[in-house]
Amino acid sequence: MNERHADHHQSRDAVDARVTTADREGLTGTTPADAYSPVRDPELITRPPDGRPLHYQPQWRKDFPIDWPQDHYVARRDFAKFMVLTSLAFAVGQVWIGVQNIWRRRRGALPMRKIASLSALPVGGTLVFQYPGPHDDCILIRRSSDTLLAYSQKCTHLSCAVIPRVEQGVIRCPCHEGLFDLDTGRNIAGPPRRPLPRVELSIRGDDVYATGVKWRTT
Amino acid sequence: MSIRRPFTREQRMTVVYGMIAFILILVILQLWLLIATMNAYLGGDQAVIWPAAAASIFCLLLNAGLLRYLYYMERVRE
Numbered sequence: 001m002n003e004r005h006a007d008h009h010q011s012r013d014a015v016d017a018r019v020t021t022a023d024r025e026g027l028t029g030t031t032p033a034d035a036y037s038p039v040r041d042p043e044l045i046t047r048p049p050d051g052r053p054l055h056y057q058p059q060w061r062k063d064f065p066i067d068w069p070q071d072h073y074v075a076r077r078d079f080a081k082f083m084v085l086t087s088l089a090f091a092v093g094q095v096w097i098g099v100q101n102i103w104r105r106r107r108g109a110l111p112m113r114k115i116a117s118l119s120a121l122p123v124g125g126t127l128v129f130q131y132p133g134p135h136d137d138c139i140l141i142r143r144s145s146d147t148l149l150a151y152s153q154k155c156t157h158l159s160c161a162v163i164p165r166v167e168q169g170v171i172r173c174p175c176h177e178g179l180f181d182l183d184t185g186r187n188i189a190g191p192p193r194r195p196l197p198r199v200e201l202s203i204r205g206d207d208v209y210a211t212g213v214k215w216r217t218t
Numbered sequence: 219m220s221i222r223r224p225f226t227r228e229q230r231m232t233v234v235y236g237m238i239a240f241i242l243i244l245v246i247l248q249l250w251l252l253i254a255t256m257n258a259y260l261g262g263d264q265a266v267i268w269p270a271a272a273a274s275i276f277c278l279l280l281n282a283g284l285l286r287y288l289y290y291m292e293r294v295r296e
Contacts, residue, residue: 069228069231073230073234076231076235076238077234079238080238080288084241084281084284084285087245087277088278090245090249090251090277091248091271091277097256097271100259101267197262217257217258217262217263
């Protein structure tokens with residue numbers, strides 16, 4: 001047994017004759033000297049994946065030892081750390097929504113703005129207008145002589161421009177075949193999960209005014 | 219001088235698997251909270267925003283506590 005142990009040390013010395021120092025060994029001199037030897041901390045002992053003793057291992061494994069149990073443990077620990085970072089990102093996202101909501105409330109009520117003349121819009125006709133900002137496209141629909149409807153033109157799925165089909169009673173999104181009810185703006189088919197925001201209107205004489213936007217979840 | 223840890227590496231590996239399962243459940247819960255809150259915010263519903271944020275932060279604290287315990291287990295006692 002002792003003879004075998006001595007052979008073991010002898011073979012190590014023979015391989016590392018050129019570059020072995022007090023704490024480094026191997027052909028490149030980068031392998032820790034105690035890579036396969038007992039150290040004070042038993043968890044720092046590198047175990048070859050096949051479990052056989054050192055003198056059965058190929059030289060490349062002696063030069064570049066990998067402790068697979070430790071490698072597996074560290075990989076799972078790092079995965080747990082990554083998931084906690086993901087959790088942090090989600091929590092920050094939640095707080096960001098809250099901050100956005102505060103900013104939205106501070107902006108106050110939307111302005112009242114003339115968007116069309118009633119006489120210029122025939123029954124069954126539609127008109128695109130911008131409200132409240134210059135990039136917020138909306139659609140005005142004259143359903144009957146005394147019924148006007150207005151919705152945001154952005155689909156609530158991925159913001160494609162929706163197209164009203166007055167004769168069919170629907171508003172269609174051509175991107176993913178989303179359908180909204182023309183009279184209520186509610187999502188009735190396809191991927192959209194929310195109704196179209198409704199633009200509140202006020203009619204004064206021949207003029208049509210937009211007075212606000214009503215966002216809805218159902 | 220001997221080196222001792224509260225658990226062996228094999229025991230810690232089992233604990234890490236359990237923690238990962240728990241953390242994954244909490245992260246999926248947070249993802250659901252984020253999607254539901256975003257949907258409510260875009261629909262103009264403000265009532266759920268801060269309660270959902272509080273719940274998400276609570277999940278984060280639980281996850282951070284678990285990770286802290288993971289590093290505590292690796293602490294070396296001499």
